[in-house]
Structure formats: structure tokens, C-alpha cells
Amino acid sequence: MYDFKYQLANSQDDAVSAQSSAEDGSFLAGGMTLIPTLKQRLAQPSDLVDLSGISDLIGVSAEGDSVTIGSMTTHAEVASSEIVSSKIPALAALAGNIGDPQVRNRGTIGGSIANNDPAADYPAACVALNATIITNNRKIPADNFFTGLFETALEDGELITAVTFPIPDKAAYAKFPNPASRYAIVGVMVAHTGGETRAAVTGASDSGVFRSSEIENALGDNLDSSAAKAVSISADGLNNDIHASSEYRAHLVSIMASRAATAAG
Amino acid sequence: MPTVSMTVNGESVSSEVEPRTLLVQYLRENLGLTGTHVGCDTSQCGACVVHVNGKSAKSCTMLAVQAEGSEVSTIEGLADGDTLHPMQEAFRENHGLQCGFCTPGMVMSAIDLVQTNSDPSEHDVREWLEGNLCRCTGYHNIVKSILAGAKAMQG
Secondary structure (H helix, E strand, O other): OOOOOOEEEHHHHHHHHHHHHOOOOOEEEOOOOOOHHHHHHOOOOOOEEEEEOOOHHHHEEEEEOEEEEEEOEEEEHHHOHHHHHHHHHHHHHOOOOOOOOOHHHHOHHHHHHHOOHHHHHHHHHHHOOOOOEEEOEEEEEEEEEEEEEEEOOOOOOOOOOEEEEEEOOOEEEEEEEEOOOOOEEEEEEEEEEEOOEEEEOOOEEOOEEEEEEEHHHHHHHOOHHHHHOOOOOOOOOOOOOOOOOOOHHHHHHHEEEEEHHHHHO | OOOEEEOOOOEEEEEEEEOEHHHHHHHHOOOOOOOOOOOOOOOOOOOOOEEEOOOOEEEHHHHHHOOOOOEEEEEHOOOOOEOOHHHHHHHHOOOOOOOOOOOOHHHHHHHHHHHHOOOOOOOHHHHHHHHOOOOOOHHHHHHHHHHHHHHHHHO
């Protein structure tokens, strides 16, 4: 690991100003991706600004027809949250199946979506549930947030403070995990919220999470699992690596969508 | 260099460290607590699992400075003198190890499981061990040990 300066931020303002004044500053959330990246010398930030001391970034609240999760809330906290489990059980289940228990104890929702790993679970939940990503400056719809492979709409110095999820009528997530890393080879979140059906796919595409209109049309308002299973997805633009061919991933998209639809009931 | 202070196995410690020092390096090299192992060094194998404020964490994927002000427990802090912790005793009774390299992480992980799920099923144990790899025993006796250890911890 290359050397860096470390600062523990006490507040959102403190974090943003520390990051902005650094030569090449990086926010540190749970560190479950950033620290391995630093260890492999794939990144060389001049400064790490640790967000773990900012208490108003942690916690879950429900208001009206939505649930808001602070960006520094860990996967374990989301998985065990009574609010999330009762309002959006599919989201609690997704969080409780990320990585392993130790990753879930440290990794955070804000860190996961800011990183936008193309095989991460949370991006699928954000897009399928039509979440809003709240930063220190603005509110960004999930549809506009995930812009490509490890790319987001976040600007330099912009800090995710929370994510707001509308409570769906029905939702479920199904993933085919890599047996070693537990990252999604393909994961599909399906949701029906206020008359709209969404299906978001992670793990499959080389440009990250995407909505599948073919799957959404097949699912319809009743989340028809057999119709989703019958959809033939094109392998064009899907990942092709040692874990799975693009054709296999294409097949898995409709299978995972079908399983998610069945689970959503 | 920044100074980091924390409590390790009930004792206050404070040292100057480079920010890039991993918690596991700090435990092993600064404090001499070599019971916490480095296996894969890529957050996968779980040989380095310790507790930070009561929750299991992979100390190879945490900076020492991130543990500032925390209570850290390692395998060395479990036994009470010559009396092993019930989970350690269960691993001994059930032959839950062969080479022993993964054992400290297995035991620390298992205790965290029992703290959140006092009566785990075999399935719960196997799911929980997702982040702990053993290259010797094939897990059978490890799972048996953890089930026995969970019962003993309640007793």
C-alpha cells in the first residue's frame, strides 16, 4: 500500500472540506473495496477522509411511503433493521446476503453505491426500487446515478448522505452468486411500486446495472414469473469471463428475474 | 505519524503508526499478538478475524487508525487463565482443526455468530462461515465444534 494522509471527519462539512482541499482525496466508508484496492496499489490517493465518525450518516428511518437509509449504515444494520425488514423485506434480505458476515459488519450502502461495482447488489435495489440518492448538494434519481463501470454521477467533493427507497407493493431480489466471492454473476431485483414494474440487473453487463425492458414487459403488473423465464435476452454487451460466458449470463437474467418474481409473490 | 489508541483484550494500548498500517499488522507486529493470522491477505479467508467493538471484522481489511478508540478482542483474549473459552474448548473436544491455521479466525467468527444467534442450526453455522476458509478438514468438525460451543456458551 502506498502511503497516504488519514483524517477522521467529524461532520459532513468537515469531510467535504478535507476531501476538497486534499491533492487527491478519497472518502473512506467501510473500506471493504477501497482497502483491498489500496493494498493492490490500484489506487494512490493522497488523503483518506474517514466518514465513520459522522453519526448523522448512520441509521434507518421511515416516513410516509419511503424508507431512508444513512450512507454509513452497514449491510448488517440494514439486514437486521426492523424498519427495513417490515417495510421492504426484499432490501433487508439483499443486504443480509452481501459478501460474508465480516464484510456486512463493515461495508456500507453509501460505499457500495459510490463504488458502483458492476457485480454489486445494492445498485440493482436502488434502480428497481426507484431510489433517490441524496448527497450534500442534491438529490439524484437512481436511474441517473449509475453511469457506467465503477462510474457514478457523483462530482468531485460530493458526498452521499442517504438513500431514500419508496416502499414497493411487491419486490424481491434473486442472485446467482459467484461461489467464491459471493458477488453476483447475475442478480435481478424486481419490484412493483405504485403501478410501475421495474427489473434491474446487476453482474451481467460490462457497464454495470441496467433495467431490462423485455423482462419488465414480460413481468407486467402481476410479476408473471413464467413469462419472465421465457424471455430471451441478447448476450451482446454482457460480461464474458472465467466465471460465466455472456450467453450463460443472458440465460441467467431471465432465470433470476423469474425466481425473483416468484419470491415477490 | 498519527498516534492510535485502543483497547486490546481489555488493555489500553497506544502507538505511533503509519496510516497505512493494517490492524492485523498492528496486532501482530506492534503488539506481538501473533494468534491473529494473515492467510490470504485479500479479505477472503477469515484467518485474521478479530472483534472490533464486539463485532467480527477482518483485520487485514481494516486500518489500525480505523480502530481508534475501539475495543478490540483477539484469540489471545478469550481464555481465562488456563481455562479455555467454551468455544475454544468445543474446538478441542470435537477436533475442529487439523493444521490450526484458520482456527483463530473460525473461533472469533463463531463467537460473533452465537452473540447474534444463540441457538444456531447447522445451516446457520454453514452460512455464517461464508467468510472463513479451511483448507484441511472440510468443515465437518468445525461445524460440529461451533454447534457444541454455542450450546456451551449458553450453559
